[in-house]
Amino acid sequence: MDGGRTFLAATVGPVLVALIVLCLAPLGVLLVVSFFRVDFVSIVPDPSLHNYAQVLSSGSYRYLIAKALMSGATIAAITAVIAYPVAFFIAKRIREVKAALLTALLIPLYTGDLVRIFAWRLILGREGVLNSFLIWTGAIDRPIETLLFSPTATTIVLVYNYLPFMVLGLWLSFETLDDHLFEAAADLGAGRTTILLRLVLPLTAPGLVAGALMVFALVVGDFITPQLIGGASGVTVISAIADLFGAAFDWPLGSAIAWTLLVAMVGVVAAVVVILGRTPWGSAAFGRG
Amino acid sequence: MAPGEGGQAPLLAGRGLHKRYGAVHAVRGVDISLSTDRYVTLLGPSGCGKTTILRMIGGFETVTAGVIALDGRPLLDTPPSRRPVNTVFQSYALFPHLNVADNVAFGLALRRLPRDEIARRVAEALQMVRMDSMGARRPRELSGGQQQRVALARAIVNRPRLLLLDEPLSALDRKMRKEMQIELKDLQRRLGLAFLHVTHDQEEAFALSDSIIVMNHGVIEQEGDPETIYRRPSNAYVADFIGGSNLVAGKVVACAGGEATLETAFGPARAPCAPGVAVGRRASLCLRPEQLVIGVGGSLGGTVRHTVFQGADWLVEVAAGSAALRVRCPDEEPPAVGGAVSLRYDPAKAWIADGALAGDA
Amino acid sequence: MxxxxxxxxxxxxxxxxxxxxxxxxxxxxxxxxxxxxxxxxxxxxxxxxxxxxxxxxxxxxxxxxxxxxxxxxxxxxxxxxxxxxxxxxxxxxxxxxxxxxxxxxxxxxxxxxxxxxxxxxxxxxxxxxxxxxxxxxxxGINTIVYRADLMDEKPDWSVFFKGDKYKGKLAMRDYAVEGIMIAALYLGIPQTEIFSMDDRQLAECKKALIAEKALLRTYWTSIADLTNLFATGEVVCAFSWLPPYYDLTKRGIKMALSLPKEGVPSWxxxxxxxxxxxxxxxxxxxxxxxxxxxxxxxxxxxxxxxxxxxxxxxxxxxxxxxxxxxxxxxPAVMDSFVWPQIPRRYNEWVTMWNEVKAS
CATH class of the missing domain: 3.40.190.10 (Periplasmic binding protein-like II)
Structure with missing residues (x-):
């Protein structure tokens, strides 16, 4: 199968062009500004590494950046585990209602962020659907406070929000997977587990990687969900950057954090690509290993 | 051969095999028996059930009814991964993420053989299919014929008791197909392995087989070596599918001592007959194009409808009554189109097969 | 506003x-x-x-x-x-x-x-x-709005900073200027000094704010969000704008205002x-x-x-x-107004606010 490289090229190619045109110019401006400093309401073009020193020496910003990356990686992993069987099922076991199922899967994307978030509050809240139900069944006698406004709640809603991206990426991979390969493997003596580990996983790795990168980037960039669902611990590096840009008019420091985050993200992605590239799975995903 | 007969059990024995897909009865009561060291072809048009039988043996289809035994042991409860049988798939089904050597090593690695043994056997298998220099290539970097060879190597490296080949040459162009036919036959001889090969191409079947099983509508029409199938088709279907024979339908009026007399539109014809032929049944006189000779004093008369140049000879189509007879004409000049000709044949070399094709009066 | x-x-x-x-x-x-x-x-x-x-x-x-x-x-x-x-x-x-x-x-x-x-x-x-x-x-004024039906006493700023009677049922606006200003009011820092606090005073505020964070259900970002939190009982008391007070009173929920004696943030x-x-x-x-x-x-x-x-x-x-x-x-209410303004070290305030939230 030409799958690996062609698929990645087809998905990443146009995205790359759009990124260059739409994102690189503003990023360049941010990079320049990140070396300046702010004096009340003026940006003083007085280049120094002061802002970066401030970012790197601040425990809070380091923590927030690490938290963003961890959160992105965690949600990517959880969505992968959930989406894998779902995508398999839709691609390989469903015939008639496939389009309907895929559309249903995308419903979360049709509704606005806020609608989704407030719906989740109704479910997870202190007097929400879930707590009421658990109390009714007698499983608990006091509401579980941490269902909402907690890291757990943030995780649940982020998984819900970004699951479709993972499923779509994987679904495409499963659709292009030739069923005869499974027969061939069985013919050569492979059991179910072996087929899963040595055939299905490597051959769907392109979709897994594409989905994971999408989810990772989207989760790192989502500050509304943690803010409205995560409670007092819902701060994100993005909201911190937004505060600096919007409220404090400290574009230089905000830019420096943004760039540090960007470099860290690229670092994580590069590390994943390098590590995966050394395995047979990765060589399926990225062409020749 | 049935067990006991000849004192040796066959390699593979299928009895009373049926396969239904809902309302479709794809295989209806097939008995099949294969012995070691033989190249057997399942031949028939698409949808005749030949691939289904192959897949039943491979374990990729369940069996609606019937049993299959390999080396005298029941096979049907064994999952495909544990059957000592390997398959070469029509689409080759090479693993795209593995290189050629790893594809070939796949089955051996699963058996946890020592590394050096795997390497040795992979090299051997690749050499056998003349792919020894391609071990590091990816399947997508190979031509169709090369992929075919890798698929073969991947199957034979496991030293199966039986190799199943599902239309393995259908994706290749004609020239490559001819080459591969020779190689397949050669490989089978060198390995001394039983091959069961599914195809719809009778030329391919003739070129390869020790024995051909002709199938139609889920049943076996005839089984035999290529010459028997060609010269002595048991019924009109086989005669038509295999040889492109001219079939002249009629009613059997006499039958004794392996010969029968058939009342046809051209008058009575007497010739050796197939076992099922009996008085009162419909039957077909089979006249292969090369058996008919254009000349004087023949028993059949007609008009030349058209002529086709075929290199070595001409194919002449003669309208005789309601029938159209094809005749091979070795002369440099074919008879003129529209002219009257007379055809004769040697009745001792003609053949009467059971039944008549639908539509033949 | x-x-x-x-x-x-x-x-x-x-x-x-x-x-x-x-x-x-x-x-x-x-x-x-x-x-x-x-x-x-x-x-x-x-x-x-x-x-x-x-x-x-x-x-x-x-x-x-x-x-x-x-x-x-x-x-x-x-x-x-x-x-x-x-x-x-x-x-x-x-x-x-x-x-x-x-x-x-x-x-x-x-x-x-x-x-x-x-x-x-x-x-x-x-x-x-x-x-x-x-x-x-x-x-207008922005002050403490609370569910009178769910609280036993009229709260003042201290409800956000000490005691745990309402722990997990409080909300604060996610905005550095107001958040830190309220901590300063609670700590008794003179109104004339609030927007030009020195390092020591800021450090005191930060300490108080970290204590506050542990008591909060969440930081609110929009007034519709906060109204929703009050209505569902997730939050019983918050530093708020007035719309939840008006809207929920109209819907029959017993809401109340508290104007703390330390000063009422006005806008x-x-x-x-x-x-x-x-x-x-x-x-x-x-x-x-x-x-x-x-x-x-x-x-x-x-x-x-x-x-x-x-x-x-x-x-x-x-x-x-x-x-x-x-x-x-x-008109005497106007005497207790506290007027927010741009802090002299605004970016440090914002940075500190984020440090508190990230703590």
């Missing part, structure tokens, strides 16, 4: 953005009687402004503000050139003045300004070096004219400013907003309960 994102939820803000985008950003300026007013979308309703246009012949085009911060960023990027009158927060005037985005006002052209309550007339945030750059327009929006507006347009701008401070407009705002103007021109025309509603029945 409050500072930052005012009494508007995300949806309203988004709606305003769409509406603003639909309006021409630089309306045709062929007629000298047409000016552009950058304002909140509930201040320039047709029946508020039509009398002005009828009387003066001046047509007022509106562009809508989504947040104070957005408006400032827009003006910094050159957007001020498209506007003739605008509505910044009083707390942030210093940054407009420092950026030379506003022009000094000639009070002789704004006769209604003479009727301002003293607390507004004298407010230094509208001046620099004795020169008046903006005039208070309308105002005031002001009227200012961008630097560069001149000639006929400037004259028209002055007329609009004067109208917005006058009684005809003030009466509509007192019921419609409901908000109190900075002038006392309509006070006596209102029944006592309406006066009570907009906090002008007893």
């Amino acid at each position: 409050a500072i930052g994102l005012r009494r508007r939820d995300f949806l309203a803000a988004a709606g305003a953005t769409v509406a603003g985008a639909a309006l021409p950003w630089s309306p045709a300026r062929a007629a000298s009687t047409e000016i552009v007013w950058s304002t909140w979308n509930n201040l320039g309703l047709p029946d508020y402004i039509d009398p002005f246009t009828k009387e003066t012949g001046i047509k007022v085009d509106q562009t809508y503000i989504t947040t104070d911060d957005e408006q400032f960023a827009r003006f910094k990027a050159g957007g001020a050139a498209d506007v003739d009158v605008f509505v910044p927060g009083q707390w942030e005037m210093s940054r407009y003045i420092a950026s030379n985005l506003v022009q000094p006002l000639d009070l002789r052209k704004i006769p209604n300004a003479a009727h301002m309550y003293p607390v507004f007339r004298d407010n230094a945030l509208n001046k620099k070096d004795g020169i008046q750059y903006s005039l208070p327009y309308y105002w 005031c929006d002001v009227l200012a004219i961008p630097a560069g507006v001149e000639g006929e347009r400037l004259e028209a701008a002055y007329k609009l400013v004067n109208y917005l401070l006058g009684p005809e407009y003030g009466l509509k705002l007192a019921y419609g907003g409901p908000y109190a103007q900075s002038t006392d021109l309509v006070r006596d025309k209102l029944p006592p309960e309406q006066q009570e509603r907009i906090f002008i029945k007893d």
Whole structure:
């Protein structure tokens, strides 16, 4: 199968062009500004590494950046585990209602962020659907406070929000997977587990990687969900950057954090690509290993 | 051969095999028996059930009814991964993420053989299919014929008791197909392995087989070596599918001592007959194009409808009554189109097969 | 309204953005009687402004503000050139003045300004070096709003900082200036020092705020969000704007206000004219400013907003309960006002606020 490289090229190619045109110019401006400093309401073009020193020496910003990356990686992993069987099922076991199922899967994307978030509050809240139900069944006698406004709640809603991206990426991979390969493997003596580990996983790795990168980037960039669902611990590096840009008019420091985050993200992605590239799975995903 | 007969059990024995897909009865009561060291072809048009039988043996289809035994042991409860049988798939089904050597090593690695043994056997298998220099290539970097060879190597490296080949040459162009036919036959001889090969191409079947099983509508029409199938088709279907024979339908009026007399539109014809032929049944006189000779004093008369140049000879189509007879004409000049000709044949070399094709009066 | 994102939820803000985008950003300026007013979308309703246009012949085009911060960023990027009158927060005037985005006002052209309550007339945030750059327009308070049915006592600021009776049932606005200001009020830091606190005072605030974080259910970001939190019982007490108090009282929930003795955070929006507006347009701008401070407009705002103007021109025309509603029945309340302003070390405040949230 030409799958690996062609698929990645087809998905990443146009995205790359759009990124260059739409994102690189503003990023360049941010990079320049990140070396300046702010004096009340003026940006003083007085280049120094002061802002970066401030970012790197601040425990809070380091923590927030690490938290963003961890959160992105965690949600990517959880969505992968959930989406894998779902995508398999839709691609390989469903015939008639496939389009309907895929559309249903995308419903979360049709509704606005806020609608989704407030719906989740109704479910997870202190007097929400879930707590009421658990109390009714007698499983608990006091509401579980941490269902909402907690890291757990943030995780649940982020998984819900970004699951479709993972499923779509994987679904495409499963659709292009030739069923005869499974027969061939069985013919050569492979059991179910072996087929899963040595055939299905490597051959769907392109979709897994594409989905994971999408989810990772989207989760790192989502500050509304943690803010409205995560409670007092819902701060994100993005909201911190937004505060600096919007409220404090400290574009230089905000830019420096943004760039540090960007470099860290690229670092994580590069590390994943390098590590995966050394395995047979990765060589399926990225062409020749 | 049935067990006991000849004192040796066959390699593979299928009895009373049926396969239904809902309302479709794809295989209806097939008995099949294969012995070691033989190249057997399942031949028939698409949808005749030949691939289904192959897949039943491979374990990729369940069996609606019937049993299959390999080396005298029941096979049907064994999952495909544990059957000592390997398959070469029509689409080759090479693993795209593995290189050629790893594809070939796949089955051996699963058996946890020592590394050096795997390497040795992979090299051997690749050499056998003349792919020894391609071990590091990816399947997508190979031509169709090369992929075919890798698929073969991947199957034979496991030293199966039986190799199943599902239309393995259908994706290749004609020239490559001819080459591969020779190689397949050669490989089978060198390995001394039983091959069961599914195809719809009778030329391919003739070129390869020790024995051909002709199938139609889920049943076996005839089984035999290529010459028997060609010269002595048991019924009109086989005669038509295999040889492109001219079939002249009629009613059997006499039958004794392996010969029968058939009342046809051209008058009575007497010739050796197939076992099922009996008085009162419909039957077909089979006249292969090369058996008919254009000349004087023949028993059949007609008009030349058209002529086709075929290199070595001409194919002449003669309208005789309601029938159209094809005749091979070795002369440099074919008879003129529209002219009257007379055809004769040697009745001792003609053949009467059971039944008549639908539509033949 | 409050500072930052005012009494508007995300949806309203988004709606305003769409509406603003639909309006021409630089309306045709062929007629000298047409000016552009950058304002909140509930201040320039047709029946508020039509009398002005009828009387003066001046047509007022509106562009809508989504947040104070957005408006400032827009003006910094050159957007001020498209506007003739605008509505910044009083707390942030210093940054407009420092950026030379506003022009000094000639009070002789704004006769209604003479009727301002003293607390507004004298407010230094509208001046620099004795020169008046903006005039208070309308105002209100932001304070503690709570579910009287779910709390045993009237809370003050300390409810956010000590004790754990209401732990996990409190909310604070996610905005550095107000968040830190409230900590300073609770700690008893003199009001004159709050916005120029030194390192020691800031460190004290930070400590208090970290203690506060442990007691909070969440930080709220929009007033619709907070209203929802009150209504569902997730939060029983919050530093809030007033809409949840009005809205939920109307829906039958027993809500109450608490005005802490340490000081009541107040907000005031002001009227200012961008630097560069001149000639006929400037004259028209002055007329609009004067109208917005006058009684005809003030009466509509007192019921419609409901908000109190900075002038006392309509006070006596209102029944006592309406006066009570907009906090002008007893003008003494104005003595306890605390006016937020841009902190001297604003970016350090924001950084500290994020450190608290990340702690």
